[in-house]
Every structure is written in structure tokens, then in C-alpha cells.
Amino acid sequence: MPEPKPTPSAAARRESVARTLWVALVVSLVCSSLVASAAVLLKPKQVENAQLEMRRNILEVADLPEGAGGIEERFESIEPRVVDLETGAYVDDVDASQFNPIEAARDPNHSVAVPPEIDVARLGRRADRALVYLVRRHGEIHRIILPVWGYGLWSTMYGFVALESDGNTIADITFYSHGETPGLGDFIDEPDWRALWRGKQVFDESGDVAIRVKKGRVSADDPRARFLVDGVSGATLTGNGVTNLMQYWFGEHGYGPYLRELRGGTES
Numbered sequence: 001m002p003e004p005k006p007t008p009s010a011a012a013r014r015e016s017v018a019r020t021l022w023v024a025l026v027v028s029l030v031c032s033s034l035v036a037s038a039a040v041l042l043k044p045k046q047v048e049n050a051q052l053e054m055r056r057n058i059l060e061v062a063d064l065p066e067g068a069g070g071i072e073e074r075f076e077s078i079e080p081r082v083v084d085l086e087t088g089a090y091v092d093d094v095d096a097s098q099f100n101p102i103e104a105a106r107d108p109n110h111s112v113a114v115p116p117e118i119d120v121a122r123l124g125r126r127a128d129r130a131l132v133y134l135v136r137r138h139g140e141i142h143r144i145i146l147p148v149w150g151y152g153l154w155s156t157m158y159g160f161v162a163l164e165s166d167g168n169t170i171a172d173i174t175f176y177s178h179g180e181t182p183g184l185g186d187f188i189d190e191p192d193w194r195a196l197w198r199g200k201q202v203f204d205e206s207g208d209v210a211i212r213v214k215k216g217r218v219s220a221d222d223p224r225a226r227f228l229v230d231g232v233s234g235a236t237l238t239g240n241g242v243t244n245l246m247q248y249w250f251g252e253h254g255y256g257p258y259l260r261e262l263r264g265g266t267e268s
């Protein structure tokens with residue numbers, strides 16, 4: 001007859017529960033420190049990749065002549081300039097290659113609150129200076145690339161608008177970061193939709209910001225067609241976000257004074 005198995009004593013049971021908890025604690029400590037060190041170690045690489053992606057998008061709207069070279073090499077022919085948003089004048093006491101307008105907006109000494117009645121892009125604050133990118137051809141300005149950002153339906157959408165040298169005609173637009181819904185709000189990434197912006201005008205005859213995303217299709221015989229871009233059905237709210245960020249950034253509190261200077265021909 002087999003001998004009955006001895007039942008574990010209460011002390012042994014307590015020891016095995018304690019051991020299980022101890023092992024779980026050690027495993028979770030090891031895993032969390034692995035994850036934390038990976039995050040810290042990979043941070044510089046992530047920042048570098050984000051910067052590269054931004055530059056790739058700037059190059060995409062810069063209309064540089066075809067040429068060899070990687071992103072960094074091609075980016076060297078683009079001239080970043082810092083602009084005082086209040087006066088619209090260039091500022092030369094700041095190193096444009098190091099200036100980050102999104103970080104500067106968090107610095108209370110170098111930023112201003114956006115008055116709520118004009119904060120349609122839901123920025124809260126903006127830096128008192130901005131970074132613009134000039135593309136020259138034969139020494140003359142060919143394109144002016146302006147960073148823009150503002151809230152869509154779910155996220156802040158970050159992009160660039162490239163203007164022709166007249167400071168009014170849109171040459172191209174690109175969004176390099178947003179969290180709008182794939183298949184709905186992400187139409188802003190689609191080449192066909194971006195193409196609709198080319199040749200559109202930002203300012204009307206009175207100098208008001210007239211560009212907007214319309215709900216539905218723009219009819220060719222609409223007298224304001226040159227200021228309107230087709231919206232996308234089922235994703236009107238993201239389109240409204242794009243209208244809002246254009247309204248803010250091209251308005252008086254945004255690039256308005258700078259572009260007026262530029263259109264007045266006083267650009268140096």
C-alpha cells in the first residue's frame with residue numbers, strides 16, 4: 001500500500017508564498033529597470049530620428065533641384081532664420097540651427113499667451129520668436145517654409161507650409177506628426193489631398209487670411225475657389241483643425257507681420 005503523501009506544514013506554505021512573491025518582485029524590478037534604461041539610452045536616437053523626419057518633410061516641400069546626398073547634406077542648402085513674430089523682422093542674436101520654437105513656447109520668459117479669443121488652434125502659448133526656412137535660387141527667395149501646428153480632433157498636428165516668393169501662394173504643405181485616426185483624419189498625409197493646396201492663396205485682396213478647408217468639394221466656378229481646399233467627408237473635424245491652424249499662424253499673432261514685411265519687399 002502506498003504511503004500517504006505528507007501534507008505541507010503551514011510554515012512551508014508560508015515560505016513558498018513568500019518565495020513566489022520574492023521572485024515576482026525581483027523579476028518585475030529587473031524588467032522595469034531594463035525598460036527604463038532602454039528608454040534613457042534610446043532617447044537621443046529618438047530625438048535624432050524626429051529631427052531627421054522633420055528635415056525630410058522640409059526637403060519635401062523645398063523644391064530643391066534633384067541631387068545626390070542624404071537628408072543632412074541636402075538640408076545644408078536651406079537657410080533657417082529666426083523671426084520676431086511681433087515685428088516680423090529677422091533676429092540675428094539667436095542661433096537658428098539651435099532654436100526650437102515648440103520648446104521656446106514652454107519658456108515663460110520667451111513666450112506669450114495666445115489670447116483665448118484668437119486661440120483657434122488651441123496652442124495656449126507660443127514662443128515670441130519663430131523659425132522659418134528660406135530656399136533660395138540664384139540668390140533670390142524661391143520658397144519660404146513656415147512651421148505650423150494646432151489641434152485637430154484628437155491631437156496636435158505639426159506641419160510645414162511652403163509659400164512661393166510672393167509670400168501668399170501656397171507651393172506645398174506637409175504634416176510630419178499627428179495622432180488623427182488612420183483611415184479618417186490621416187487624409188492630411190495623402191499626396192492627392194496635399195496636391196489640392198498647390199496654387200491656393202492665403203490672403204485675400206484686403207489682406208485677411210482667407211484660406212480654409214471647406215466642408216465638401218470646392219466648385220471650380222466658386223469665386224473664392226483659390227482660397228478653398230476640399231474637405232473629406234466623415235473627417236470634417238480634422239479639416240476644421242487644419243483651417244484653424246492656418247487662420248492662427250497666418251494671422252496677426254502668427255506670421256502675419258513677417259509675411260507683410262516680405263510682401264512689402266523689405267526682405268534681406
Ligand SMILES: Cc1cc2nc3c(=O)[nH]c(=O)nc-3n(C[C@H](O)[C@H](O)[C@H](O)COP(=O)(O)O)c2cc1C
Binds near residue numbers: 237
Ligand atoms: C473612432 C472614431 C474616430 C474618428 N476619428 C476622426 C478623425 O480622426 N478625424 C475626424 O475629422 N473625424 C473623426 N471621426 C468622426 C468625427 O467624430 C465626426 O463625426 C466627423 O469629423 C464629422 O465629419 P462629417 O461632418 O464630414 O461627417 C471619428 C469618429 C470615430 C467614431
